[in-house]
Amino acid sequence: MAFRKVSIIGVGTTPYGVLEGQSLKGMAIKACKEVMLDSHVNKELIQAFYLGNYIGGMVIGQETLAPLIASSLGLNKTIPSTRVEGACSSASIAFMQGYWMVAAGVYDMVLVAGVEKMTTATREKLTASLVASIDTETEGRTGLTFPGFWALLAQRHMYEYGTTMEQISMVTVKNHQNGSKNPRARFRNIITLEDVMESRLICDPLRIFHCCPNSDGASAAILCPSHMAKEFTDKAIEVAGIAQTTGYPTLSEMGQEVALPATVSASKQAFEMAGLKPSDIDVVELHDCFSPAEIVDSEDLGFFEKGKGGNALLEGITQVDGKLPINPSGGLMCKGHPVGATGLGQVYEVVMQLRGEHENQVRGAEIGLTHNAGGTGSVCCVTILRRWL
């Protein structure tokens, strides 16, 4: 069957960070109202609502958030409101569902959002909630956490390819330079290589500045068929490629290669769908939950050969004025990582880049990519977005 082209006609977001006094529901409503303003879409026009949320239940004791937020927004009662969950990929999964429903002609106008509230939780509760995306019947029992997971991958990447802690730490330095210009970022301070390498050890070799901060936040977008987009905006961004794949829920299944196989397959599918190749991409927002992840992801996405991501970074290729700017928003590292919102936060940043409206603008950016990985890479979503109006 032939599918319709789909465009993003608006985006909305809260800043990410410690949003005191803002509830899970309140933040989601804020982002959704902003996207309706941005897209000039009246709530009556929305035909379906998808919401990504990871741990509203475990952290706040609130499940079934999609109809709750739909009702608060005053959306039509005759439409479906659906929550989707795939750990850190939850918001991208909402985007994926919305995309296909519009592409396939089921709906003409879909609101997608993601939200997470984390900073009110105790450290114990938060740790238990985050490891809930690891298989609790197997590796979860060993005490493995995500800093542990990425520490192991970092160690192996260094062993296999000679990647250095200097390279890994430069991810943090670069992303802080970028984040300092982004009003939505939680950390807006410039830090030095020494600051990173001398910061508190968390899980060898990872230090505190190699770990992104848990945060609160919500982000949203509205999707419609591209042929309808002009009625609403002159700044529509088309979805050129999109994919969601399944990876390994445990480290032990992943084999020897230091890669997330779900990233490799999702990016391959998305590039093929878009008819594009990695060198066509002007700007990337990828899942740097820990500094080594940016290096591993940049290789898995096909931008650099396996083992060469660290060098590419040192050469300045991924700087905002480099050949392939990565995370000009500051990434998860500086924006913060409200788990269920992050995927649409990345879409927000790339849409702003492609509109030419970003505070840390990549000059002439026309094609962008987002990469959002969940759990131990057990879910991965990649989207390729393109300016066309």
Next chain:
Amino acid sequence: MAFRKVSIIGVGTTPYGVLEGQSLKGMAIKACKEVMLDSHVNKELIQAFYLGNYIGGMVIGQETLAPLIASSLGLNKTIPSTRVEGACSSASIAFMQGYWMVAAGVYDMVLVAGVEKMTTATREKLTASLVASIDTETEGRTGLTFPGFWALLAQRHMYEYGTTMEQISMVTVKNHQNGSKNPRARFRNIITLEDVMESRLICDPLRIFHCCPNSDGASAAILCPSHMAKEFTDKAIEVAGIAQTTGYPTLSEMGQEVALPATVSASKQAFEMAGLKPSDIDVVELHDCFSPAEIVDSEDLGFFEKGKGGNALLEGITQVDGKLPINPSGGLMCKGHPVGATGLGQVYEVVMQLRGEHENQVRGAEIGLTHNAGGTGSVCCVTILRRWL
């Protein structure tokens, strides 16, 4: 756009009940393996996986179940695995997503499943997890629980329409008669009106036998375009109508009518899509989480005029040999209610009826309906299924 007809080519389920020693993951795998056998579909053919689960996180500490189960099943890694959540409607939402993806031609073969593990949790944990689908910022704070919610609706239904406790209790008596014949049901004992009316008071006027039991269980189905169904089975059941709507997340918003508005709108949409009316339905599995719910739901679905559901029951219309058999499986009341699985458990029962293979067979059943309501009716899913091969 024109959509394809979609058929259910197989179903699978665990029994519902206290499934000692069976994990969340284990039960889901069991139901999914059964559906692959039943449909003669090899796992390599599955192109997408949707899983309904409500409180795996809050009760077991396990989130991100879809990729976890997909991996254990050995599904292809290049396909998306997506968890959806909408309280007690979670499995029906998985079915709805699968339906549209096949109807719209995005995928040809979709596995949908639902699972819940409840009986290992403490009563406190379970209560906290169940009320997590009530708005915790408003009515959740008043201490309202679901027995309380349905007690209030029952009181009002009796006040407005003269419904009696005898009528409400007869729902339980009828469903136990039905459940006694269903090997998948948790309760298989016949009970009397006195047993019900003299059982322990839970929340006035509801007694323990007016409340369905928390249970463990998993159910699954495989969907494909109807034109492909014959390659796999000669017992395909077509989805004639389907709808998912949004209701009120709080009682205070619902107004005076003793109804779940989301049920009314979902059934209206599903009947319209199917080109059928309530009198065309031969068998119904509806959401009798509490006995009064069966009466309210049977009215909201359009089978009886508002206020007449109780009388219809006493007249025997909803018995297995009546004009409109309701819950010949025993319903949630006797099967048990593993929240995230129930919607597909209903589909399982109706499919067996339409195949003519049910242990409590409705004679000549050709068209069946499932109704699955979540939370305070904040989500509702209705499907109309039809024998065609």
